[in-house]
Amino acid sequence: MAWKSRTRSLQVFDTELSADTVEWCPIPQWHNILACGTYQLQKGPDAGPEDAATRIGRLYLFKFRQQGPMCxxxxxxxxxxxxxxxxxxxxxxxxxxxPLLGMATASGELQLHRLIDSQEGRCALQTVTSLGLGPDKLALSLDWSTGRGNSSDVHVVSSDSAGCVNVLSLGENSLTAVSQWKAHDFEAWISAFSYWDTQLVYSGGDDCKLKGWDLRMGPSSPTFTSRRHSMGVCSVHSSPHRERILATGSYDEQVLLWDERNMRQPLSESALGGGVWRLKWHPTHEHLLLAACMHNDFHILHCQQALEGSGGACSVLASYILHNSLAYGADWSQLSLEEPPPCSPLEATEPRQSQTESRTGGHLRIQYESPTASFDTSLEDDTGRYIPESLSPSASSVAGPPACPNPAVDSPAVSCLMASCSFYDHMLHVWRWDWTPQEAGCTGTAQGEGERRAVGEGDGGQAGAPAKYAKCTTHRE
Incomplete structure (x- = not known):
């Protein structure tokens, strides 16, 4: 059966400071809660390159609710x-x-914030505790040991700019350091638990190495060291659905899938054309993987054939390409989307921003009302007339692989709410992805590379630059 993939933008929000991380709450009652973190390097007017530099941030908390097409x-x-x-x-x-939110900061702290009900009757975050990882360090990543719903003996793992990995234990209202060790020669960009055996920890660093650690054996030596990635390892995520399956991403623009029992050779390798900063497995569909690819947008990968041993690259089901800067943060929401996609409230307004892409055969118009308003995209011909999606050569739908979304579930379609954020343009986007059976007599339109791209990268003209340069313009400043 042929499947049709379609993305649709719902809203864009200006975070003012550079946005680099975003997370939907995974707890059922709070699936509509979204958090977004920002990072900004500020320097004094007369300071040298490293003098008087302060790194500031802001944590945003949002609530998602579909209230109608005009809201x-x-x-x-x-x-x-x-x-x-x-x-x-x-x-x-x-x-x-x-719900409890963990945060890794440039002050070298891990902070915990609890979601509570405020006096105004709304949700709010309340600081619970914080713990420093050491002087002159930036905390770069964190992961919880609870990826498969384990509620006892909760731990946190974090990596830092000194190349260390830190394991901490969660108490009633505190974090306690369990162990810390030097894992990488340079920045340890990422650390993560194996969700199937939380005594196993993975780390990736700017030394191009992916390493495994067994906490029962101590950190004196890794259980494995892989140099399969040719540049810094930025992302590691253990599958919560399939035991021993691991996804890794790197500045080398590759996504590798691994079986933990054989870390010498990956199951598959997928080239995504941009440094892979973050990877997220779908919370319920075991074959879907979301990738934030820095210089090359956001992509949803279908990994079924790769996981079944075909050895081929994962196919790209959908791409979200409306960010104009480094693609850093991305996440799936578990909120149910049973209603049809909301219409844009801006269809009758004049655009404040118009950008074109000659390869589409028309003009891409992105309609904005305000930094926090919903927006939509449409394709126009040279006279300004609207080109319907069904007739557009660059419609935002693509034909997916013949496999079902999840063979274990007899589901006619997949609909997901997504969030993504980008750095230099300091934008948070909320969007929807629908994957549905192709109607009889219709064919999906292939979406070529660069189609419907909003040109003007907003990152100093670095669009398309090799991913290895991205690390020098982000958190190492």
């Missing part, structure tokens, strides 16, 4: 000024019956 679905609940934020992750299970 933006995302509403801001709270903003908290913090040290610059490099990573945020919700604990996958409630702690003291409430």
């Amino acid at each position: 933006p679905p995302l509403s801001e609940l709270q903003r908290i000024d913090t040290p610059a934020i490099l990573d945020i992750k919700w604990c996958h299970v409630p702690v003291s019956e409430r």
